[in-house]
Every structure is written in structure tokens, then in C-alpha cells.
Amino acid sequence: MAYTIDRYPSEDSPRLGAMILHPVPESVPRARRWFRKFIAPYNPACSVDDCALMISELVTNAIAYGRSDDPWVVRVEWFREGTSLRVEVHNPGFPVSVRLRHPDANDAHGRGLLLVDSIADSWHHGPSR
Template identity: 35%
Template sequence: MPGYSATWRCEPRTVGRARDLVRAALHTWGLDGLTDRAALVVSELVTNSVQHSGRRMVRVSITLPERDQVRISVSDKSSGLPALQAPDGQAESGRGLLLVDALADRWETEERNWGKVIRAELHAAPDS
């Protein structure tokens, strides 16, 4: 299946690089209608890895399993698994996975012997 991927240092500027990768892939595939949702999803997933994994590197990939479906994957070598939280109204963080859950058609975490992969799937609207 078609796809793009990159591995970067686990640092804040990687979030922007991940958004650029996703935007470029979606444009190439003619799925510009998914750009805003996909950019926000990858931003949240990479931000979680940068802030919580404690690892040096993060890998981002985007694939096209079907003509109207993309899969964004973020992997790192941390065994710490993400969990949906219900932050209090005053919290300044802790809403990333809530956004992913609201924007993605499906998402999951897969544990690996070396760490984890978090995948989010987005489907294009019929007119995209």
C-alpha cells in the first residue's frame, strides 16, 4: 500500500514536521479534505510521544490502505501506553487523546516488544 514515513528526534519541532509529512501525503493522494483532521490527529499523537515517552526518537507514517482511507501511525520505544483521560476544566493539558478519539474514525494502540504503535484511521467523505 502507498505510504510515507520518517523517523525524527523526539523533540517539539517534530510535531510540525509530522504535520508537513501528513499534509504532503494527503495532497499527493488527492485527499486534501482530510488535511485539517489528519494534521490535528498527528499533532496530538506526536506531542504525546514527545512529552511522555522519554525516548530519543519517534517514527511517523501515513499509509493509504484504501482509496478513501488513511492510516496515521506514531511509534516510539516507550512501553507506557496512552489512556483517555477526563481532565478537569482548569487543566491546560490532557485532552490530546480526547481530540484523537473525536476526530479519527478509529484508533488503537498496539504494544510491541520494543515499545508501541498508535494508529488512527480517517475516512474521506464521499465528495472528497
């Protein structure tokens, strides 16, 4: 399953970086740290803090909902899209089960995609390549 945060999707976009993460909770802060380190030289026009937050939420979801009978990993990639940044998070799973939730104030979970939806110019999900 792939989540893509993007503005202008294109197959010709240069990949600026990527990381492979084990599906364990410790990978979430690692993804934020690595992204900040690897994106810094590119001085993106977008907010690095917003991107790191979205990556954190999507990696959390990828770990929580990834499914495979074989050992698996989470793959995060980011690409230049003109002046925008496209981020992809891949895991094995079922994209039909992805949905935007509207949790109650007392609910402890269910806000990740709401955060992504409020920050990203656009986002979508579908099968990983």
C-alpha cells in the same frame, strides 16, 4: 509504543509516506508540515486538516511519554486503507500507560487523545514493531 488511527487495519496496505523525527518540541510543527506536503499528491478522501491535527497530538504524546535508555526517535507512517488513511506514530515506551483522560476545564493538558477519539473513525495503541 504505537498509536494507530485507522478504519480497516491491514498488513497489506501500501505505505504512502513516513517520517523520522527527533523527540524535541520542534518536531511537532515539522510533522504537520511534512504530512501536508507528502499527502497532497494522493488527494485523500479524509480531511487533511483533521489528520494533521491528530498527528500533531500523537507526536506531542510520543515525545512527552517516550522512554528509552538509548537515543531514540519518533516514527510516523501513513498507509492507504481502501478510501481511508491509516496513520501510525511509534516511539519507545509503555503502551499500558496510555489512557483517555477527561480533564477539567481548567486543566492545561490531557485533551490530545480526546481530540483523536472524537475525529478518528477508530484508534488503538500497543507495542511498536
